[in-house]
Amino acid sequence: MTADRSAAPGPVGELGAAAVLRALPAGAVRLGPGFWSARVTANAERSLNAGLERMTEAGTLENLELAAGTRHGAYHGKLPFLDTDVYKWLEAVAWHVQSTGSAEWLEKADEVIALVAAAQQEDGYINSYTTVVRGGERWADLPSGHEMYCAGHLIQAGIAHRRATGRTSLFDIAERFAALLVTQFGEDGEQVGYCGHPEVETALVELYRETGNAAYLRLADRFITLRGSGQMGDRPFGRRYWQDLVPVRELRALHGHAVRALYLATGVTDVYLETGEAALLDVLRAQWEDLLRGKTYITGGTGARHRDEALGDAFELPADEAYTETCAAIALMQWAWRMQLATGESQYADIFERVMYNGFLAGVSLVGDRYFYVNPLQVRSDTTLGPDGRQAWFSCACCPPNVMRTLASLTHYFATSDDDGLQIHQYASGEIRTEWGAGVNVETGYPFDGTVRLAIPPASAGTWTLALRIPAWARGATTVLLNGAPVAGTGNDGTLGADVDYVRLTRTWHAGDVVELDFPLRPRLTVADPRVDDARGCVAIERGPLVYCAEHLDQDSDLRDLMLAGHPWDGAPIEIDGTTLPTVLIDATARSLDTKDPWPYRELGGPDKSAAAGHAAHTRVTAIPYLAWANRTYGAMRVWLPHEEAN
Amino acid sequence: MTADRSAAPGPVGELGAAAVLRALPAGAVRLGPGFWSARVTANAERSLNAGLERMTEAGTLENLELAAGTRHGAYHGKLPFLDTDVYKWLEAVAWHVQSTGSAEWLEKADEVIALVAAAQQEDGYINSYTTVVRGGERWADLPSGHEMYCAGHLIQAGIAHRRATGRTSLFDIAERFAALLVTQFGEDGEQVGYCGHPEVETALVELYRETGNAAYLRLADRFITLRGSGQMGDRPFGRRYWQDLVPVRELRALHGHAVRALYLATGVTDVYLETGEAALLDVLRAQWEDLLRGKTYITGGTGARHRDEALGDAFELPADEAYTETCAAIALMQWAWRMQLATGESQYADIFERVMYNGFLAGVSLVGDRYFYVNPLQVRSDTTLGPDGRQAWFSCACCPPNVMRTLASLTHYFATSDDDGLQIHQYASGEIRTEWGAGVNVETGYPFDGTVRLAIPPASAGTWTLALRIPAWARGATTVLLNGAPVAGTGNDGTLGADVDYVRLTRTWHAGDVVELDFPLRPRLTVADPRVDDARGCVAIERGPLVYCAEHLDQDSDLRDLMLAGHPWDGAPIEIDGTTLPTVLIDATARSLDTKDPWPYRELGGPDKSAAAGHAAHTRVTAIPYLAWANRTYGAMRVWLPHEEAN
Incomplete structure (x- = not known):
């Protein structure tokens, strides 16, 4: 057992004068039996172990040995940020140790930290990809190299490990690298630049909170100040993708890569919390409003586009093609929390709750061992994302350990x-x-009972x-x-x-x-702004903070043929993988639409060949919480369902 | 001037006994002044020259010299099928020479044919990518190598050139390669296999028509018979993408990569036309019906998905994320024409017309020098496809020369x-x-007047x-x-x-x-099958064979705010780049929706904060033919527009 660390901070430590609210220490909230306890337990008992196995299989840990020179061979994987899988996993383990005092996990973390330590170079630099694949050439590709992105996750893991365990092994590694960043990129540094993927900004502010060393806050401020100056150049997907089109202090709407946009907003909010610079809060409020108005799914998911993982245009919220990366959900939770601290306003906790129960939690199976990277609101058949549905790991495995660290520290965000x-x-x-x-x-x-x-x-x-x-x-x-x-x-x-x-x-x-x-925990029907094309004529079923969906295996009819009518009511609970979930029922007609004439377009007001040839049968639709979809089989699913009274 | 070749066949030559209709000779239809004459002239006067310039700039022609050994250096481009740009362009030039007798273009073609000839190897093999990049290693990667796909386009170009000019220079190159294919892949060949990208099948049948050599027909039949046996293996996007999940004679619904699916169906129809095998026509009819019922856009575009360029699931027809590659439009025209010849039924000419005027023609600018690869039915702002809109060429430039050869031979398909x-x-x-x-x-x-x-x-x-x-x-x-x-x-x-x-x-x-x-050429409103999610509550405006769209620059209001009402009527013509086009007008209300509360979801029947805070102003929407969109500026556009009476 480790010493009692319950009074040490959680992910967000003691805040500057601009904060309206204070985060509680890491041990301030202890879960009793219930919904979140079950999720956190699954994370601890299944996800952390499985994550270690997957990183071992994928060679992610071995890459650190290649960088350390203690092993020789080819680099595993093709991405320059695979080290962050290790860092996020270590952060998850740290918070788990914080809440359980597990000596076993403390030791497992130490073994992995030893690999990280060995991979660090004399001057503090650490990045296995740069060392092994790029022949040690540092800072040569700031847009795509992800070196500071990796540093950010290392810093967050180091802080978590120190706060959770009192040990400084990982923190010292992280701070040495952070000090190198100051030398390289600070006001008097050797290079003027910023990372293509924001993340280090929020980490540096947290390191300032942990150490009191203002150099880290200044570096974070410098990165957000330089951003938007076009240093990313003319690259695929354009400067919006790289969060580099508009300087942060002039940026009133978020665009481009969703996770980058939201990690950046998180870091900017952190800087505001410490500096109190009013101009920052002003643009953050504008960005938030723009994001909510037309770039946020009802699940709290963000990032509509597959092509460039981008937020998309206002009201570009396709249900089937929704990208809504699990990491974007986590990023939005991080940002919402900091806006909550900065303002005390309920809207941020409202969105935090929505994301947490829906867009975020759908990203991991109830058992805790399989993940979605992409979280659509509609699947037509089993071919859209391939027959596997959730996957145990990914070649780009950013999401699973991000889920782990978030669940392991989730109570931090409750009060x-x-x-x-x-x-x-x-x-x-x-x-x-x-x-x-x-x-x-x-x-x-x-969230099942009010x-x-x-x-x-x-x-x-x-x-x-x-x-x-x-x-x-x-x-x-x-x-x-x-x-x-x-x-x-x-x-x-x-x-x-x-x-x-x-x-x-x-x-x-x-x-x-x-x-x-x-709380009035009755099922309710929700309609969207008429500009949300994929929700036109449809309703979503919600119950409390939960968004519901209809999965094909609970219905008598093809999901495509349904037209809902009237109001929903509570159905009998359903048990999925040991979790008992309330269902919602609603009347519907199932329209048998197939006709001899296959052409699916007809003149408005002209004869409806499909209706004439088919017929409508009464049926009942069973909806389950979206967070639990694709845990039984992977197949057709809808959040938005056509309803007679929606328009 | 060349000899009169007007009695020689067009793209599809003399057909076997299974054909119900006969294609006319290449010179049977001569255009007078009118809509198509203008399009074909733009193709001849702008597209062909620009295509030669783009292929020169891109190094596509130089690649042939690298393969011939007459020049040394690095291969230009990364794709193994760049030779087909040359072949399709040559085919376009051939048909242009056929219809105009241009000696100038005959000579330009000869210069390029000389490059092709020099790149051919002793035994007839030709593929610059294999020769230069793969060290000459042939047939090593049938799924992705595109060697037979390239051969198919070479054969089509060779046939076109011989039919159009009477010269055999390109044809002889093509037939030598075709003969090598028989040696390699025929019944007694050295290898059992088929190409990852169908195309050679239809070309081989045409070569049989041109030569009477049944070995080519047998090889085409063999390729379609082997297909679906799983030889493509476990590859990205799955066997459907590769048209390799189900044997052709059992395939009753098209899936996977749209162009591959439709080129294959075209080749299968060609085999049917020559062999009369009833089982083939049976599956082709089933495939056609499945395609029309839920996988064809109102524009005649097919291929809903960006990710794998796939047709998608039934009723997966997103407007904004529509992939609808220009080549898929061309492929559907090719298939529809052969089904027309095989059955004499009007439905095939109906679809041919729809694709030709809409999904196909939107792929090229009215001037004839800029192209779309992807043809969405909705754009929200100028950021969706980048600020450029249409492009002069592509790193994967399959579409532009495919448009050229189609326009140059389009009259072939009229009677x-x-x-x-x-x-x-x-x-x-x-x-x-x-x-x-x-x-x-x-x-x-x-199509403007009835x-x-x-x-x-x-x-x-x-x-x-x-x-x-x-x-x-x-x-x-x-x-x-x-x-x-x-x-x-x-x-x-x-x-x-x-x-x-x-x-x-x-x-x-x-x-x-x-x-x-x-013909009753009045504007009409069209609604979609209720399973087409992106058209729910919307209408499309059609007039004759033309699908219309609303472009932002013709409206007083944001396209997102419009709700149409009533019936449309003819507006004043508009001139775009020298083409006079009829417009259509319709009444609408523009709903001012922005409110203080940005959350865009509300309870059904609850207070509509957006409507309460905003107001609806009467406006008039101006629609133009979809074929002419993005010729003035590139910005917001919609085909499907919300209408009060649609549901």
């Missing part, structure tokens, strides 16, 4: 504190304790404010009771107004005080 | 003959003369049947008059019944007899 008290943004059974006393014990079946019971433990008695987020979908229909009675400002039954996004309970708390929230 | 007389399938001003006397002079403003006047010239007096195709969109509303009077079987006003797809006029024709067709 914050400020001078008044404790804010709870995401609901899960467990215990929340701030370092200064405030805390609650939470019992809930959320009741959340929060009890004050003895140690948290005292005067402080408990702020509880009312999700956007629940506003105006949520009740809150304090020790069984309505609180001031609510109706007789405790119903909160539609304008309440956080219910703030300021009082002198006593041990055993109980707050009960009741 | 046929059988024992009873002459059939006219496509309407254009000019003269049609069969070798046995039947003929007409055609005057028409088609009147077609057909006059019998003195040489065509006699008893025979004139069959005139009534396009599917015109049936039941077309009038036909013979010397000003209704013909038997029509109403008093000469209106043909809705079941008449060919009006057949059998009589003793006298010089000066006039038949007048009047």
Whole structure:
């Protein structure tokens, strides 16, 4: 067992003066049995081991030995950023050790850290691809070389490992490399440049938080300041892809490669949190609004385009061709969290929740060993992504270890504190304790059940404010009771107004005080802005924070033939790979459309040969949470379903 | 001037007994001034010269010199089928010489043919990529090597050149290579195999038609028989991509790479035309119906997917992400024509017309010097395909010379003959003369104007049947008059019944007899099968055979904000690059949708924040023929437009 590290920071450490909210220490939120506990356990028990096996099979670990010169042979893989798989996995292991104290995993991490240490060069440089494949030629291809992108993940892993374990082995490696970056790219450095793939910016700010060394913050600020000056040149997909068309301080809409755009926005927000530069928050707010208005799927996924993994134009949100990389979901969670810290506004936690339960969680199987890189909202048949569906690993395996580190540290994002008290943004059974006393014990079946019971433990008695987020979908229909009675400002039954996004309970708390929230967890139908072409005439089914989908194997009819009608209701639960999930049912007609005339276009108002020849039969559609799709078989699936009343 | 070659065959020569219709000789249809004459002239005056320049710049011609050993240096380009650019261009030049007798172009062709001749090896083999890049290693990579694909295009060019000019220089090169294919891959050959990219099959059947040598027909039959045996192995995109999952005689639905699928179907139809094997026609009919029912765009484009250039699943017809390669349009025209010859049925000419005027013609600029490889039905802004829009050439330049050879021989596909007389399938001003006397002079403003006047010239007096195709969109509303009077079987006003797809006029024709067709060339609104997700709630505007689109620069409002209402009407003509085109107008409301709340999803039946905050203003939408889009600027465009009454 390691020493108690629960008071050390989580992924985002102590923030500068611009922060409205404070992140809690890594150990502040402890999950009890429930939805997230099961996911985090699957991550720990299946994903981490499988990840180590996959990296071993793929030669990703051996590449470090090739770089160290302790082994000879050909480099494994063709991508210059494979080292980051190791770093993200190490970060995941670190957070797992933080929450469990596992000596076994501490030791496994040490073995891998030894490989990283051996691959580091005298002056701190480390990148196995550069060393082995490029003959050691550094910084020669900033747009595509990913050297600083790799450094960023190393820094994040090093910080996590130190915060989680108190050990400095990985952190020291990372900081030596970071110091080299300052020498190379700082104000007095040898080179003016920035990395083609943003990531190092947020890592450098975190390193500043961890060390107090302002050189790292200045370097992050320098990278975001230089960005947009066109140094990426005339490359495939254009300067938007490379986040290099417009200087960050003038950038009011996000474009290009989704993960790059969102990692950059995350880093910019980090810089703002430390510097308080108002101009940065101004453009970040504009970027956020632009992203939400027309570049975010209902699942919280972003990045519409396969071709260049790009966000796409406004309202370019194809359901079947959605790229919506799992890493983009993670990136949006990272950015939303920092915007939450910077502003305290509920909209960021709303999106965090949406992404977390849908676009993010669909990226990993319920068992925890298979992944999606691409997360479509529609599959027509089993041929779209190949018969395999989820895969155990990828030649470009950025997503799986990114999922692992995110799940291993997920509780970090559930609550914050400020001078008044404790804010709870995401609901899960467990215990929340701030370092200064405030805390609650939470019992809930959320996200499947709408009741959340929060009890004050003895140690948290005292005067402080408990702020509880009312999700956007629940506003105006949520009740809150304090020790069984309505609180001031609510109706007789405790119903909160539609304008309440956080219910703030300021009082002198006593041990055993109980707050009960009741969210309206009924199935509902959602329609899209008419500019979202792929949702026209369709509804999505949502229930609480969960987006639902219809999978072919639960239906009596071909998914293509369905026309929904009326309102949905709760169906019997379904069990998939040990997880019990609520289903939603809705009436529909299944239109038998095949006709002798195959031409599928006809004059408006002219004879409808398909309807005349076919017939419509009543059926019932069963929907399951999108997060659980493709866990039984891989086949036809839809989030957006035609509905009689949608237009 | 060359000798008169007008009696020699066009691209498809004398057919076997299974053919219901006969193709006319190359010189049988001569265009007069009109729509197609302008297109063919642009092809001759701009495209052919520009193509030669682009191939020179790209090094495509120099590659042949590298293969010949007359020049040394690095191979230009990375693709193994660049020789086909030369062959397709030569075929285009040949047909141009056929129709114009141009001595200048005859000579230019000779210069290029000399390069091809020098690159041919002793035993007939020719492929510059194999010779230069692969060290001469032949047939080592049948799936990706494209050696027989190249041979196919060489054979087609050689046949065209001989038919068009009477010269045998290119033909002899081609036949020597074809003979080598028989030695290598025939029944008694050294290797059992087939090419990853079908094309040689149709070429070999044509070579059989040209030479009477049954070995070529047998080899084509052998290739289609072997296909589907899995020889392509486990390769990217799966066996469907390679047209290798199912044996051709069991293949009832087309899948995978669109051009490969359609070139293969073309070759299979050619084999059927010569062998009359009923099983082939049976599967071809099934494939055709499957293609039309859910894998063909309203433009006649096919191939929905960018990723693997594949047809996609049934009803996977995204408007914005449509791949719809220009070559796939050409391939579908080739297949449709052969199905027409095999069956005499109007549905094939209907699709030929649709593709020709829309999916095909949009692939080249009106001026004739810039091309689309990909032909989307929707563009949201100027960032989707890059700011350039059409391009002068491509690193994979299959489409431009394919357009050239198709336009240069397009009149071949306008009419046929059988024992009873002459059939006219496509309407254009000019003269049609069969070798046995039947003929007409055609005057028409088609496809912009609906009147077609057909006059019998003195040489065509006699008893025979004139069959005139009534396009599917015109049936039941077309009038036909013979010397000003209704013909038997029509109403008093000469209106043909809705079941008449060919009006057949059998009589003793006298010089000066006039038949007048009047097609209902009014704008109409078309809706799609409800399974076509990207057309849900939308209409397309069509007028005659032309699909229309709305380009941003003709509108007062953002294309995304429009909701059409009511019926369209003819607007004032518009001139684009010297071509006068009819426009269509329709009323619409432009919904101002932007609101303070950026989240673009809301509960069905809940408050519509977008509508409440915005307002709808009346506007008028101007639509132009899709074939002319992106000739002025490259920007937002839509074929499918939301309409109040569509669902």
